[in-house]
Amino acid sequence: MSDKNIILKAENISKQYRLGTVGTGTLSHDLNRLWHKIRGKEDPYLKVGEVNDRSTKANSDYVWALQDINFEVEQGEVLGIIGKNGAGKSTLLKILSKVTAPTTGVIKSRGRIASLLEVGTGFNPELTGRENIYLNGAILGMTKKEITSKLDEIIEFSGCERYIDTPTKRYSSGMTVRLAFAVAAFLEPEILVVDEVLAVGDAEFQKKAIGKMQDISREGGRTVLFVSHNMAAVKSLCTKGIVLENGEIVYTDGADKAVDYYLTRSSQIKDTSLVDRKDRKGSGEIKFSKIELFNKINQNVNEIISGEFVKFRFHINVDIDISIEGLVFGVVFRDNNETKIADFYSDEMGINFKKVLKSGYVDLEIERLMLRGGYYYLDIVVQNGKIAVNQIDLIHRAFNFTVFQGDYWNSGKINRATNVALIDGFFKE
CATH class of the missing domain: 3.40.50.300 (P-loop containing nucleotide triphosphate hydrolases)
Structure with missing residues (x-):
């Protein structure tokens, strides 16, 4: 690595596995590989194999788990x-x-490279937590003195102080990963x-x-x-x-x-058509036909991150010349427990909904999605005025979507996932 800032470099990394067996393959395949190697020839099985697509049935005994990976860190x-x-x-x-x-x-x-790949990797279950700290440190090339100097910090961070002198085979998976991460992080690889x-x-x-x-x-x-x-x-x-x-x-x-x-x-965009919904209510002069969700770069998605821009597009079919005055369009956000989280109504925003009908759709844009991580769905309605009995089209659970946790307050901290709305506000120090 000529560039002094490059600490890790992958060059043309590929990994091939043989399906249906344990090990590298059959004895005949191993002998064939050896024979090619002795003659200075390329491994014959590098020319075979399929792309690593777990969703399709294999037609070859070999699969490329990785193929031609190149990057620098x-x-x-x-x-x-x-x-x-x-x-x-x-x-x-x-x-x-x-x-x-x-x-x-x-x-x-x-x-030095410290890895935390699976729960308990590098731990001896018969050793205590304290002994495993020294074992892992030694594997990483640390001296006993260096490990001892970090020992108290590791134990405190892991939160396993009460069980630190207990064999790790008695730890839960959560306790094991806590201690393993603390070791990897504090021994400064x-x-x-x-x-x-x-x-x-x-x-x-x-x-x-x-x-x-x-x-x-x-x-x-x-x-x-x-x-x-x-x-x-x-x-x-x-x-x-x-x-x-x-x-x-x-x-x-x-x-x-x-x-x-x-x-x-x-995000495999699901079919969001509402045309065949049989559970809708209302007189039917106007009907919702489809709902789409777009992210900040105007791409159609099913998932969005908390605190980011989102646009909901509601497609509408109008079968007759609408002369109804006072049309109101409403959207209600609910969580999976059917608790109402937020709602939007066009009349409160001063929107003339009849003008919107000419375009065939209406957009609801939210600059910063004020929802914590979780699963949500929408109820949608078009009605004549504020009276609920004058419904023209009403669909319950018309659209569902996923919100991922995000750094809503730009603090470097990930907000909790509790299926509730957020409100812009800040504690004063």
Whole structure:
């Protein structure tokens, strides 16, 4: 690595697995590989294999879990690796951590790498928590004196002080991941590799761990590679993002753009047609036909992040010449418990709804979505005036969508997910 700021570099990384067996394959395949190697020939099985798509039936015995992965990570950078389940994220981290070797390609790195890939990785279940701290530190190349100097901080951060002298086989998965993360974070590796294991911990620990990773990268100047399905955490924590799909990198950019790309790419836009809904009420002169959700870059999505711009588009069919005066359009936001969270009515905004009908749709734009993370749905109605009995079209649960937690107050902290509305307000210090 010629560039002094590049601390980790992946060059043409590919990983091939043989389906349906344990190990590298059959004896005949291994002998065939050896024979080609002796003659200086290329591995014959590198020419076969299919793309890593878990949703389709395989026609080959070999699959490429990763194929031609290339990227560089600078010192102090936080790289978010995102993608669907089975995209190859964990395989990539295992290769970067040198847990497994790539089939082709090479990893170049400088400094110690600490990895947190699975709950209890590197822990001996028969040893106590305290003994495992020393064991992990030794694996990372730390001296006993260095580990002892950080011991109290590790134990305090993990929150496992009462059980620190108990064998870890008696720990819950949450306690194990707490201690494992504390060890990896406080023993100051140059590169920290963290998989989705933090999801095992409770909400309090996840926020604590994300804050620690921010401190590691911003103040310590150390590098973090972070895999997560928590898009708000990726946006808040990471400076750069790569999107994996079927074992290949399909997008690389800043973390915000990478998340937006992933949400758009991964969001299979569901059929939002309302034409065939039989549970609607009203006289029917006007009928909702479809609802669409758009993000800040005007892409059609099913999910949005708390605190970001969102646009709901309500398509409308008008079968006759509408002469009704005082039309009112209403949208009600509810959570999964059917609790009303917020509502919008056109007459309160001074909107002449009859003018809107000419375009065939009406947009509801929200500059900052004031909802915490969770699942929500919409009730929609067109009625004549404020009286509910004068309904023209009413559909309950007309549209459902997902809100991911976000950094609503731009504080560097991820807001809680509790299915309630947010209100702009600040504590005064």
